[in-house]
Amino acid sequence: MSEKRRIIIFDTTLRDGEQSPGASMNIDEKLRVAHQLEKLNVDVIEAGFPIASDGDFEAVKKIAQTIKKPQIAGLCRANFKDIDRAWEALEHAGERGRIHTFIATSDIHMERKLQMPPEKVLETAVRAVEHAKKYTDNIEFSCEDAVRTRLPFLAQVVEAVIDAGATTVNIPDTVGYAIPHEFYEIIKYLRDNVRNIDRAIISVHCHNDLGLAVANSLAALRAGAGQIECTINGIGERAGNCSLEEVVMALRTRHDIMPYTTDVVTEHIYASSRLLSTVTGISVQPNKAIVGANAFAHEAGIHQHGVLMDKETYEIMTPESIGLNKNKLVLGKHSGRHAFVARLKELGYDLDKDDIERAFVRFKTLADAKKEIFDEDIDAIVADEIIRIDERYKLLQMNVTSGSFAAPTATVQMEVDGQIRKIAVLGAGPVDATFKAIRELTGSQAKLEQYAVGAITGGTDAQGECTVRLREDGREVIGQGADEDIIVASAKAYINALNKMASVMERRRVSI
Ligand SMILES: CC(=O)SCCNC(=O)CCNC(=O)[C@H](O)C(C)(C)COP(=O)(O)OP(=O)(O)OC[C@H]1O[C@@H](n2cnc3c(N)ncnc32)[C@H](O)[C@@H]1OP(=O)(O)O
Numbered sequence: 248m249s250e251k252r253r254i255i256i257f258d259t260t261l262r263d264g265e266q267s268p269g270a271s272m273n274i275d276e277k278l279r280v281a282h283q284l285e286k287l288n289v290d291v292i293e294a295g296f297p298i299a300s301d302g303d304f305e306a307v308k309k310i311a312q313t314i315k316k317p318q319i320a321g322l323c324r325a326n327f328k329d330i331d332r333a334w335e336a337l338e339h340a341g342e343r344g345r346i347h348t349f350i351a352t353s354d355i356h357m358e359r360k361l362q363m364p365p366e367k368v369l370e371t372a373v374r375a376v377e378h379a380k381k382y383t384d385n386i387e388f389s390c391e392d393a394v395r396t397r398l399p400f401l402a403q404v405v406e407a408v409i410d411a412g413a414t415t416v417n418i419p420d421t422v423g424y425a426i427p428h429e430f431y432e433i434i435k436y437l438r439d440n441v442r443n444i445d446r447a448i449i450s451v452h453c454h455n456d457l458g459l460a461v462a463n464s465l466a467a468l469r470a471g472a473g474q475i476e477c478t479i480n481g482i483g484e485r486a487g488n489c490s491l492e493e494v495v496m497a498l499r500t501r502h503d504i505m506p507y508t509t510d511v512v513t514e515h516i517y518a519s520s521r522l523l524s525t526v527t528g529i530s531v532q533p534n535k536a537i538v539g540a541n542a543f544a545h546e547a548g549i550h551q552h553g554v555l556m557d558k559e560t561y562e563i564m565t566p567e568s569i570g571l572n573k574n575k576l577v578l579g580k581h582s583g584r585h586a587f588v589a590r591l592k593e594l595g596y597d598l599d600k601d602d603i604e605r606a607f608v609r610f611k612t613l614a615d616a617k618k619e620i621f622d623e624d625i626d627a628i629v630a631d632e633i634i635r636i637d638e639r640y641k642l643l644q645m646n647v648t649s650g651s652f653a654a655p656t657a658t659v660q661m662e663v664d665g666q667i668r669k670i671a672v673l674g675a676g677p678v679d680a681t682f683k684a685i686r687e688l689t690g691s692q693a694k695l696e697q698y699a700v701g702a703i704t705g706g707t708d709a710q711g712e713c714t715v716r717l718r719e720d721g722r723e724v725i726g727q728g729a730d731e732d733i734i735v736a737s738a739k740a741y742i743n744a745l746n747k748m749a750s751v752m753e754r755r756r757v758s759i
């Protein structure tokens with residue numbers, strides 16, 4: 248393969264990303280994100296729009312003063328006031344300060360928004376770049392809404408701003424309208440028709456309105472673009488921008504067919520995504536590529552089996568490559584025995600074949616009733632289903648009525664020393680009625696010392712776990728039970744404790 252071309256990663260999380268509704272950040276928050284972007288080793292951080300507010304000016308200035316490695320860019324309209332204010336903030340970055348000025352070039356934007364004829368837009372663009380040049384040679388110029396701009400005019404503007412001193416020319420798909428082969432042709436057209444194009448880096452800035460921002464950015468590279476503008480988690484105006492993690496990981500993962508590299512330290516991607524979500528309060532959808540909670544999670548049994556045999560069966564990149572510890576095999580109703588046994592082993596259970604089968608059947612029943620099975624659920628299944636003592640008492644069936652009107656009544660059917668018994672008992676509440684019924688059926692004299700109930704996992708579909716502590720003749724035992732129905736879990740815990748007590752008493756009798 249021919250030598251790889253290094254692509255400049257221009258991160259605009261703190262400027263275009265911040266334009267996402269609800270994503271505004273204060274100075275300290277912007278600085279925190281900027282430090283993380285520096286760790287990620289992006290080439291350029293667009294820190295804000297200094298004329299927008301005093302706060303944004305201060306944020307850009309602080310970032311320019313503090314961040315040492317990446318270049319720091321600030322956006323400004325194509326007028327002297329904006330440019331002067333931007334440089335006032337950016338000069339603190341010295342040679343790393345980049346003035347990024349722009350004006351719209353599409354007919355609709357020129358006529359309806361700016362209300363300027365094309366010649367005036369061209370002149371304004373050139374004058375802006377010339378003015379910026381008084382401060383720095385590091386000037387980026389953007390033709391806003393380039394994708395909907397007439398190509399000859401786009402080429403004319405690009406050529407003029409390069410002559411005026413722009414060192415980067417940005418071709419934004421401002422409204423996310425392009426499709427990849429079309430965007431490729433636009434960049435190619437500029438390469439073929441702009442006389443001085445080799446004197447500037449071509450940048451692309453794609454929005455995601457049609458979900459094509461990453462695809463369009465990659466297509467542009469093929470046509471000769473040298474810089475990609477992107478944001479963490481793909482945040483930005485409307486449907487957002489090209490996502491940094493997606494485009495960078497696409498380049499890394501498919502380096503076999505794309506001859507480009509970036510300097511991004513991809514192992515910091517996950518932490519960057521988490522930090523941004525925390526700072527903005529905008530969480531990432533679970534199925535989001537690269538950084539979503541499910542991006543490295545497998546639930547289906549066939550996939551889990553494959554991944555256990557060889558991760559590459561279903562993983563095209565490693566979780567470690569984005570800074571995650573490991574992938575996740577989520578246990579749910581689609582999981583199979585391989586993943587279940589692997590999790591049992593991870594949790595330290597060494598069960599024989601029959602016990603595994605029993606636990607697996609119970610696991611599937613539970614998985615049908617709730618969305619995800621957590622480690623605590625498995626502990627409870629094993630405790631309840633496998634780790635047993637001799638059972639004098641067995642719960643066969645039970646039914647409880649309670650509420651704000653009916654007197655709480657428990658009807659319980661049990662096997663006691665091989666005999667089936669049934670009783671209905673009133674109580675102060677459903678648990679009290681249940682425990683009374685069990686006491687009557689077993690004739691137990693043990694004193695209830697403690698009763699605790701808790702949801703093993705979150706959500707109303709969680710499995711409930713109950714603990715019961717009983718005391719009799721100076722002996723104390725603890726019983727546990729788990730079930731989706733908390734009253735049934737309570738009954739199981741009580742009966743479990745009674746069986747333990749019976750075992751303890753029996754052993755005592757034998758040893759006497
Ligand atoms: C595609 C993009 O993402 S571009 C960046 C968009 N980001 C932002 O707009 C966020 C920051 N913006 C702001 O804080 C404000 O809009 C400001 C401070 C820039 C301007 O505020 P205001 O002066 O109140 O103007 P307002 O936003 O209402 O209108 C924009 C004005 O800028 C003009 N304008 C728009 N783009 C440009 C440009 N690139 N160059 C020169 N003038 C422009 C418009 O014609 C309009 O001019 P007018 O006031 O003479 O009618």
Ligand SMILES: CC(C)C(=O)C(=O)O
Pocket residue numbers: 263349389390391392417419420421422452454
């Ligand atoms: C100012 C430019 C770069 C922009 O944000 C856009 O066109 O979307």
